[in-house]
Amino acid sequence: MKNTDKNIIVYNDAENTKEKNIFIHFKNLRIRLTIGLLFVFIAPYFFLSIYFHIQFSKSFINTGKINLEALTKSKMNTIELFLQERVVNLFRLFYSGKCNTPPATNSLGYYLDNLRRINDSFIDIGFLTEEGIQKEYVGPYSDLQNKDYSKEKWFNALITSEKNYYVSDIYLGFRNKPHFTIAVKQDINGKAYIIRSTLDPDKFYVYLRTISKGKSVEAVIINNAGIYQVVDPNAGSLLEKSDYIPPKNNIIGTDLIKIDKEDYFISYSKLSEVPWTLVLKQPLAKVYRQMYGTRNIIICISLLLITTISIVIWFAVKKLMERAYKNAKKSGELWEQLRHASKLASLGTLSTGIAHEINNPLAIIVATSGVIKDMLNPEFKMDASPQKMLEELQVIDNAALRAKGITGQLLDYGRKSKPSVKLTNINKLLEETVSGLKERELKIENIELKKEFDKNLPYIEVDPDQIRQVFLNFINNAEQAIESPGSITITTEHDDKAVRITVMDTGAGMTREQINNIFEPFFTTKEVGKGTGLGLSVSQNIVKSMGGEITVQSISGRGSSFTVTLPISTTEEGDNHGS
Ligand code: ADP
Numbered sequence: 001m002k003n004t005d006k007n008i009i010v011y012n013d014a015e016n017t018k019e020k021n022i023f024i025h026f027k028n029l030r031i032r033l034t035i036g037l038l039f040v041f042i043a044p045y046f047f048l049s050i051y052f053h054i055q056f057s058k059s060f061i062n063t064g065k066i067n068l069e070a071l072t073k074s075k076m077n078t079i080e081l082f083l084q085e086r087v088v089n090l091f092r093l094f095y096s097g098k099c100n101t102p103p104a105t106n107s108l109g110y111y112l113d114n115l116r117r118i119n120d121s122f123i124d125i126g127f128l129t130e131e132g133i134q135k136e137y138v139g140p141y142s143d144l145q146n147k148d149y150s151k152e153k154w155f156n157a158l159i160t161s162e163k164n165y166y167v168s169d170i171y172l173g174f175r176n177k178p179h180f181t182i183a184v185k186q187d188i189n190g191k192a193y194i195i196r197s198t199l200d201p202d203k204f205y206v207y208l209r210t211i212s213k214g215k216s217v218e219a220v221i222i223n224n225a226g227i228y229q230v231v232d233p234n235a236g237s238l239l240e241k242s243d244y245i246p247p248k249n250n251i252i253g254t255d256l257i258k259i260d261k262e263d264y265f266i267s268y269s270k271l272s273e274v275p276w277t278l279v280l281k282q283p284l285a286k287v288y289r290q291m292y293g294t295r296n297i298i299i300c301i302s303l304l305l306i307t308t309i310s311i312v313i314w315f316a317v318k319k320l321m322e323r324a325y326k327n328a329k330k331s332g333e334l335w336e337q338l339r340h341a342s343k344l345a346s347l348g349t350l351s352t353g354i355a356h357e358i359n360n361p362l363a364i365i366v367a368t369s370g371v372i373k374d375m376l377n378p379e380f381k382m383d384a385s386p387q388k389m390l391e392e393l394q395v396i397d398n399a400a401l402r403a404k405g406i407t408g409q410l411l412d413y414g415r416k417s418k419p420s421v422k423l424t425n426i427n428k429l430l431e432e433t434v435s436g437l438k439e440r441e442l443k444i445e446n447i448e449l450k451k452e453f454d455k456n457l458p459y460i461e462v463d464p465d466q467i468r469q470v471f472l473n474f475i476n477n478a479e480q481a482i483e484s485p486g487s488i489t490i491t492t493e494h495d496d497k498a499v500r501i502t503v504m505d506t507g508a509g510m511t512r513e514q515i516n517n518i519f520e521p522f523f524t525t526k527e528v529g530k531g532t533g534l535g536l537s538v539s540q541n542i543v544k545s546m547g548g549e550i551t552v553q554s555i556s557g558r559g560s561s562f563t564v565t566l567p568i569s570t571t572e573e574g575d576n577h578g579s
Contacts, residue, residue, distance in 0.1 A: 021259045022328055030321040037313045042306055049302055052293065060291045061284075065254045068217070068267040068282050073252060075208075075219065076269040076278045082207065083273055086182050087165045089115055090195050093184045109136040112197075121203035123179060130159065130185075139198075141175045154181045158194065167274045169199050170229045170238055178238045180229070201238055217258035218281045229276055246270075246277055256284070335541065338521075342534035358406055361399035368395045400480075406437065423459040424467070426499060426566075430490055433468050438475065446484035452491040460499050460574050461569045466542045473535040474503035474562045480526065481507025481560065498548075498568060504561035510554040518552070 040158020093111050108125055115122040132150030149155040152173075158166040168181040183196035208219050208230055211331040226245040228236050236242065244257065246268035254267040263284035268278045372392050377382040382388075434442075434449060442449050471490075478488045486506040493500050511516070517523045519540050524533035536550075542551050547567045554560035 022325065022332070026119075026321050026325040026328070029324075030317055032194055034313060034317045037317065038310060041313065045302070045306070047121075049298070054290065056295070057266060060288070061256075064265055064282075064284075065256075068265050068280060069252065069254045072215065072267040072269045072278060072280045075280070076271060079208070079221070079278060080273055080312050082269055083167055083182070083271075086185060086197075086199065087118065087167070087273075089118055090184045090197055091165070091186075093195055094184070094188075094193075100520060108136050112138050115197065121199045123198045123200050123209065125195065127195045128155070128183075128194040128196060130194070132159075142523050147174060149163075154183060154196075155194075156324040158183050158185055159192070169223045169227070169275075172239075201230055205232070216282060216286045220279050220281075221276050222279060223277075224275045224469075235281075242279070244279060244281075246279065259385070266330060297433070309490075326359050338534065339466070339469070339538050339542070340341065342473070342532065342538040357404050361403040361406075364399035365396050365403075368392050368399070420465070421461055424464045425457070425459055426467075426501060427453045427455075427457050427460075427492055429464055429468055430471060430492070433471050434475065434490070438472075442479065442488070445482075446486075447479060448485070448487040450487055452489060454492045454494055457492050457494050459570050460566050462546050462566060463542075467566075468545070470539040470542050470564060471501065471503065473539050477562075478503055478505035478537065478560070479509055480530065481505055481509070483508070486559075494568070498565045500563055500565050502563040503559050504559065506559040509556040509558050509560050510552075511556050515552055515554060519550075 004443075020358075079378055088406050092529075096111070101504055108127060108451045112122065112125045115125065118223045124137065124141065124144075126134045126139070126144065127136040128149060131147055132155050134144055134147045134149060137145040137147075153171075154166055154168040157168075164186065165182070165184045168183075170180045172178060173307055178201055179198040181196050181198050182200060183194055184192045185192050187193075208221070209232075211380050218232055219230075220228055220232065220242065222242045222245075223229055228238055228240050228242055231238060231240075243259070244266055246255075246266075247253065250268075252269045254265060257264050257266055265284060266279060267282075268277050268279045365401060367533070372389065374380050374393070375382045375388065430451070430453070434451075439449060475488060475490075482488070488506075489502075490501075490506045491502040491504070514525065518536050520533075522533035523537075523538040524531035540550050543566070548565050551563045551565070552560065553563075
């Protein structure tokens with residue numbers, strides 16, 4: 001019951017529970033359906049996205065590696081070409097026609113100007129004899145004139161080499177400043193003469209940077225020992241050892257390394273003219289930048305799609321469930337109407353007895369009022385004392401009350417009651433169902449009613465009105481099946497789990513075919529006006545709704561028995577026993 005300020009809203013708990021149960025059922029169904037549909041639609045999409053992402057990353061890394069390797073190779077070729085060009089520049093001096101042995105300092109100055117015009121990394125130029133003495137020198141370090149280079153590494157390498165040129169590593173030399181040497185030798189009149197020039201690694205770096213402009217890569221050149229020959233000032237200093245040393249046996253390749261928790265692609269390529277290796281380094285994040293952009297767009301589109309699908313599923317399921325809920329409620333209402341119709345139909349079978357039952361008290365009333373009239377007629381000289389009069393009026397009263405009782409019983413039964421589940425004593429309920437009208441009616445028809453009740457029958461949770469309808473229907477059917485004399489036996493019994501109520505008759509019984517159809521709505525073997533075919537189908541629905549079942553046994557020509565098994569609610573056991 002619900003109580004608000006002034007308006008008292010009364011509602012039936014059971015009806016509300018039933019509606020609440022339907023509501024909860026549909027709510028659960030809606031959640032399950034929504035989750036199921038979301039899973040079916042979104043899970044494959046989700047896993048597919050992850051799969052594509054992994055494949056995409058893989059191919060992106062491969063492409064990144066290939067691109068960087070190709071870039072390294074092309075740069076390596078450019079550097080190689082640069083060095084070859086510088087060697088050729090120096091060689092050309094031997095053939096310039098102005099090359100005397102040794103050339104005069106003023107002509108060397110002219111050569112240096114020419115070289116610088118071609119490339120500004122040339123620092124100086126010198127002319128050396130095969131003994132290693134720098135006979136002539138032009139450049140910023142004038143004290144190098146007449147220096148003895150016979151012990152210098154580059155000089156010895158050039159003199160002993162079969163090749164007539166040599167490109168040295170970066171070294172400090174006499175000037176104590178990083179530089180590298182390109183030296184060429186020429187045999188003139190049986191004597192070897194050497195022209196050497198030194199080059200500025202910083203200028204070389206500027207050149208290197210120009211060719212790798214805009215590629216977001218860091219380029220360095222290291223020698224075989226891993227010492228920087230050309231380096232970005234941010235990455236390290238000249239003649240420092242590089243952190244990364246490429247594998248010795250590979251000419252070209254790419255590695256994926258981690259420096260300070262950041263991943264880098266490192267691609268290397270060894271130069272053929274000089275024992276140098278060009279190393280390019282590219283942060284993976286840079287390679288991925290484009291991919292991250294694409295991935296973010298895909299994630300946004302995916303999220304949008306998933307949200308749209310979710311919203312559509314949510315609303316579609318909501319609409320569907322609302323409609324199903326409405327239909328379930330409507331079918332519940334229909335079922336209630338059907339149950340009431342069946343109830344009224346079984347009430348109809350009572351009507352024959354009713355006329356007789358009401359006629360009796362009416363006859364008594366008519367007769368007694370006749371007696372009173374006679375008492376009041378002086379001709380008959382009857383005792384009309386108030387005492388006598390009261391006695392007669394009491395007879396009328398009793399008869400009227402009896403008639404009222406009968407109509408009351410009928411009205412009670414026919415009333416459209418609302419479902420209400422309560423702990424019920426089935427023995428008592430059966431007693432009430434058959435007592436009064438029914439018992440007398442059976443007696444008139446010469447049908448004996450036997451009751452074999454289990455005295456310890458536990459109370460069970462049922463809707464008493466509905467279950468009474470089931471039993472009355474069984475009894476009516478039994479009564480109609482019996483050609484008097486006969487008997488109807490009502491038995492109750494129980495075990496740990498259930499209560500069983502059997503209505504057995506000695507009537508006509510049923511054939512197998514009949515038994516197969518009796519629970520079908522509108523199946524009847526009775527003549528029009530006597531049967532509707534609703535009783536058993538409605539009874540079965542009622543019993544099923546209470547978690548029970550109906551079993552039938554019948555022998556054609558001998559009789560039938562209908563057993564209702566109803567579960568004992570586990571929470572309400574104990575001393576709830578009927579008598
Ligand atoms: P109705 O009684 O209106 O025909 P029911 O659904 O109650 O509808 O019964 C269906 C049919 O089942 C009856 O017409 C009858 O053929 C058969 N039936 C039911 N109970 C019995 C019984 N006790 N003995 C024989 N037949 C029965």
